Amino acid sequence: MKNENGSGSVYKLSGKRRKCWVARVTVGFVDGKQKRKIIGTYETRKEAQTELLGYLNNPTLYSGKTFKDVKDLWYQGYCKSVTKITLINTNNQLKKLEVFNDVKIKDLKLYTLQKFFDSLNSAYGSKLVLKSTLNLIFEFALKNEFIETNRVKFIDLGKNEKVVERKIFTADEIKILFDNLGSNNRYIKKMTYATLILIYTGLRISEFMNLKTKDIDLERNVLSIVESKTSAGVRKIPISEKVIHLFRDNIDYSKEYFLFNKQGGHYNYANFFQQFKTMLNLLNVEEHTIHDTRHTFATLLNNANANSTSIIKLIGHTDFKTTEEIYTHKDIEELRKAVNLLN
Structure with missing residues (x-):
C-alpha cells in the first residue's frame, strides 16, 4: 500500500x-x-x-544523534550550573561512558546498558555515582525528545555489599604527594599536606578534622587526641620528623581547628572526601580510601620494625586501654623513636 x-x-x-x-x-x-x-x-x-x-x-527522535551528540548538548548547560570540583568529578565519570559515544542514543537499549554495568569491576557506590551521571544525560535526552523513555532508571546495580579492599600508599605515591606540596592548585596543595599528615600520624579522619590547634604542641612535637573514637581516652602521638614542617607551615592559632574551611570553621567530611578523590585523580595516583592512610601508617611502622606495643599505642586500638597518666616521658620517647623510623 x-x-x-x-x-x-x-x-x-x-x-x-x-x-x-x-x-x-x-x-x-x-x-x-x-x-x-x-x-x-x-x-x-x-x-x-x-x-x-x-x-x-517525532522527527527529533530519529535525528540520528549519537550518545556523544546528546551528551555534549547536555554538558553545555550543566557545566555552567555546578562548581569546579563537581565538574572535575563529573568529567571522570564521563570518561567511563565514552564507550557509548558513537551509538545512536535512541538505540541504547536496557540490555546494553545493563551489560555494561554488570561488567564493571567497581564497588556499589562507584556504580551508583556513574549511574547518576548517565541518568542526567538520559533525562535531558527524554526532555528534548531524543528518546522515548529513560532506560537508565531500570538498570540494576545488584546488592550493596560493602567490600572494602585496603590498599596502602606506595613509596612512589607518597613521593608524589611530597613533590606536590607547593602546587598552585589549592585543592592539590591542601589535600597533599592533609593526606601526608594522615599517613604519618595514623589519625582517623574524624580525629584529624576534630584536631584543635590547642592540642598541637609544637614545642614537644606531640598531638593530643582528646576526642578519640575508642574508649582508650586521651592518646598522645609524637609528630614524625617527616611531617613536622607541615604542621608548622599550616597551623593558624587564630582558628579553633587545625583543618578549617573557607569560613574558618569546622571542615565538612563530604568536602574533604570529594577533594581527596579529586587530588588523587589530578596527580594520577591510584584510587584510595581515606582510611587507607591509617593502614599505610601501621604498615610503615611494621616494615620499620617498630615494636608492636608502640604500634598499638599510636593507632589507638580498643584492645590497649590507656589514659593520659599512663604516658610517662619514657613512653613518649619510645613512641617518638617509632614514628621517626618512618622513611
Whole structure:
C-alpha cells in the first residue's frame, strides 16, 4: 500500500539482504527535486512502516544523534550550573561512558546498558555515582525528545555489599604527594599536606578534622587526641620528623581547628572526601580510601620494625586501654623513636 504524499515511503532492496526494507522521508527540495533521508533498514515491511510512522510523529527522535551528540548538548548547560570540583568529578565519570559515544542514543537499549554495568569491576557506590551521571544525560535526552523513555532508571546495580579492599600508599605515591606540596592548585596543595599528615600520624579522619590547634604542641612535637573514637581516652602521638614542617607551615592559632574551611570553621567530611578523590585523580595516583592512610601508617611502622606495643599505642586500638597518666616521658620517647623510623 502506497503512503500518502509527504508521508515518506517504504520500499524493498533487491538481492538477498537480511534487512531489505528501507524507510525514508522527504526532508526538502533542491532545484525542484526531492531531498530524501533514509531513516533505516529493517527485516520486515511492518517494522519499516512502524519506524516511519514513529519518525513522522517525532522527527527529533530519529535525528540520528549519537550518545556523544546528546551528551555534549547536555554538558553545555550543566557545566555552567555546578562548581569546579563537581565538574572535575563529573568529567571522570564521563570518561567511563565514552564507550557509548558513537551509538545512536535512541538505540541504547536496557540490555546494553545493563551489560555494561554488570561488567564493571567497581564497588556499589562507584556504580551508583556513574549511574547518576548517565541518568542526567538520559533525562535531558527524554526532555528534548531524543528518546522515548529513560532506560537508565531500570538498570540494576545488584546488592550493596560493602567490600572494602585496603590498599596502602606506595613509596612512589607518597613521593608524589611530597613533590606536590607547593602546587598552585589549592585543592592539590591542601589535600597533599592533609593526606601526608594522615599517613604519618595514623589519625582517623574524624580525629584529624576534630584536631584543635590547642592540642598541637609544637614545642614537644606531640598531638593530643582528646576526642578519640575508642574508649582508650586521651592518646598522645609524637609528630614524625617527616611531617613536622607541615604542621608548622599550616597551623593558624587564630582558628579553633587545625583543618578549617573557607569560613574558618569546622571542615565538612563530604568536602574533604570529594577533594581527596579529586587530588588523587589530578596527580594520577591510584584510587584510595581515606582510611587507607591509617593502614599505610601501621604498615610503615611494621616494615620499620617498630615494636608492636608502640604500634598499638599510636593507632589507638580498643584492645590497649590507656589514659593520659599512663604516658610517662619514657613512653613518649619510645613512641617518638617509632614514628621517626618512618622513611
